[in-house]
Amino acid sequence: MFDKILIANRGEIALRILRACKELGISTVAVHSTADADAMHVRLADESVCIGPPPSKDSYLNIPALLAACEITGADAVHPGYGFLSENARFAEILSDHNLHFIGPKAEHIRLMGDKIEAKKTAKRLGIPVVPGSDGAVTPDQDAMAIAKGIGFPVLVKAAAGGGGRGMKVAHTEADLQLALTTAANEAKSAFGDASVYLEKYLQKPRHIEIQVLGDGRGGAIHLGERDCSLQRRHQKVWEEGPSPVLDAAARAKIGNTVAKAMQELKYIGVGTVEFLYEDGEFYFIEMNTRIQVEHPVTEMITGIDLVLEQIRIAAGGDLPMTQDAVVINGHSIECRVNAENPVSFRPSPGKIQQYHPPGGLGVRIDSAVYQGYVIPPYYDSLVGKLIVHGKSRVECLMRLRRALDEMVVDGIETTLPLFRALVREPAIIDGDYHIHWLEQYLAGQKTD
Numbered sequence: 538m539f540d541k542i543l544i545a546n547r548g549e550i551a552l553r554i555l556r557a558c559k560e561l562g563i564s565t566v567a568v569h570s571t572a573d574a575d576a577m578h579v580r581l582a583d584e585s586v587c588i589g590p591p592p593s594k595d596s597y598l599n600i601p602a603l604l605a606a607c608e609i610t611g612a613d614a615v616h617p618g619y620g621f622l623s624e625n626a627r628f629a630e631i632l633s634d635h636n637l638h639f640i641g642p643k644a645e646h647i648r649l650m651g652d653k654i655e656a657k658k659t660a661k662r663l664g665i666p667v668v669p670g671s672d673g674a675v676t677p678d679q680d681a682m683a684i685a686k687g688i689g690f691p692v693l694v695k696a697a698a699g700g701g702g703r704g705m706k707v708a709h710t711e712a713d714l715q716l717a718l719t720t721a722a723n724e725a726k727s728a729f730g731d732a733s734v735y736l737e738k739y740l741q742k743p744r745h746i747e748i749q750v751l752g753d754g755r756g757g758a759i760h761l762g763e764r765d766c767s768l769q770r771r772h773q774k775v776w777e778e779g780p781s782p783v784l785d786a787a788a789r790a791k792i793g794n795t796v797a798k799a800m801q802e803l804k805y806i807g808v809g810t811v812e813f814l815y816e817d818g819e820f821y822f823i824e825m826n827t828r829i830q831v832e833h834p835v836t837e838m839i840t841g842i843d844l845v846l847e848q849i850r851i852a853a854g855g856d857l858p859m860t861q862d863a864v865v866i867n868g869h870s871i872e873c874r875v876n877a878e879n880p881v882s883f884r885p886s887p888g889k890i891q892q893y894h895p896p897g898g899l900g901v902r903i904d905s906a907v908y909q910g911y912v913i914p915p916y917y918d919s920l921v922g923k924l925i926v927h928g929k930s931r932v933e934c935l936m937r938l939r940r941a942l943d944e945m946v947v948d949g950i951e952t953t954l955p956l957f958r959a960l961v962r963e964p965a966i967i968d969g970d971y972h973i974h975w976l977e978q979y980l981a982g983q984k985t986d
């Protein structure tokens with residue numbers, strides 16, 4: 538097992554990793570920018586190192602500074618969390634060149650899945666169903682219109698290097714295609730330094746359903762069921778739940794076993810999430826995330842498995858915590874991402890938290906790194922915290938969520954709490970009857986059929 542882990546992240550996920558390390562008896566090193574000197578993860582870690590000024594590129598993305606912090610503190614492993622360097626294959630290689638463990642998959646798998654075109658080809662080869670689309674990148678000398686007509690409009694132009702919903706444009710008709718191609722390529726070029734784009738059938742009312750996997754790197758892999766992340770705004774998840782209101786045990790076992798088998802073939806190590814769109818009973822692969830995800834607590838609540846702890850154990854050479862047969866889905870869980878944003882305009886609202894009262898009671902969990910008097914800095918994401926609830930059934934979970942949301946107080950800044958308080962009372966949400974465009978339509982005050 539590792540002796541000392543450096544946590545190359547901030548906020549709630551840094552704290553989440555720290556908690557797993559403490560339970561495993563592993564010493565922790567926090568790193569922080571000058572803007573985060575008062576952050577909770579810095580206070581709770583055994584040691585801390587300042588790695589640079591506020592902009593992420595000079596601190597949390599600063600590889601030489603992170604290596605120096607490992608050297609100074611004698612850390613033997615690095616946990617990257619999510620975002621920042623978590624899906625940077627080069628970072629994983631550099632750490633290994635310096636005899637440091639990267640707590641994550643092999644660099645080759647990060648690279649493979651980081652390129653969405655390659656990822657899709659690999660998924661297809663491994664027997665995972667994919668969204669119909671172009672065969673790889675659409676190059677300027679190809680007739681994009683002919684390819685798009687072959688797929689059938691509407692089509693979605695997607696960036697090969699995409700992430701965070703950027704570099705994605707819909708062409709509803711033939712007249713929209715050229716503009717969609719150019720805008721997506723330009724956006725991809727400036728955001729990711731890679732202008733390659735590909736085409737996909739644009740699904741009209743799918744759900745976003747993702748499968749959580751755990752691999753041991755030696756050909757063993759299990760799946761831990763699904764999370765339904767269909768409530769999205771600008772392709773960003775807002776509310777996640779598991780199990781999905783639309784899957785039964787047989788459908789879950791079928792897609793889960795397909796994914797687990799693919800991971801066994803890849804000899805995948807650690808935690809991973811295979812994301813699908815789901816429409817009319819069919820699954821369509823969109824991408825794989827080779828890291829712990831924001832919404833991982835949903836799976837922890839319904840399986841009782843500590844994913845971050847297992848991630849660390851497996852990175853240190855440990856076995857899978859259980860066999861597939863022993864995985865039992867228990868009850869229902871919902872996570873709300875409470876952001877420091879205006880609940881109508883979604884404009885970020887950084888600043889000082891004057892009053893803070895997290896809800897509690899049976900089945901209520903808060904993953905957050907804020908406290909009363911904490912100042913949310915303007916430089917990073919606007920997550921205040923995740924409210925996660927668990928209940929024996931979806932109905933009990935919704936009742937508990939409603940009560941927890943009403944109890945929660947975050948004053949001094951604007952938050953998205955009022956949005957969640959409204960959502961939990963919406964008939965379509967209560968019925969579990971929503972798709973990936975539902976929330977945007979709801980926010981636009983349109984009829985949602």
Ligand code: ADP
Nearest residue numbers: 699700701702703737738739740745772823973
């Ligand atoms: P990113 O890596 O930028 O998050 P994804 O490929 O994971 O991109 O897609 C993010 C979201 O965009 C999906 O959850 C879904 O809402 C939407 N999306 C992606 N592909 C399609 C598609 N073919 N049809 C309709 N919506 C899509």
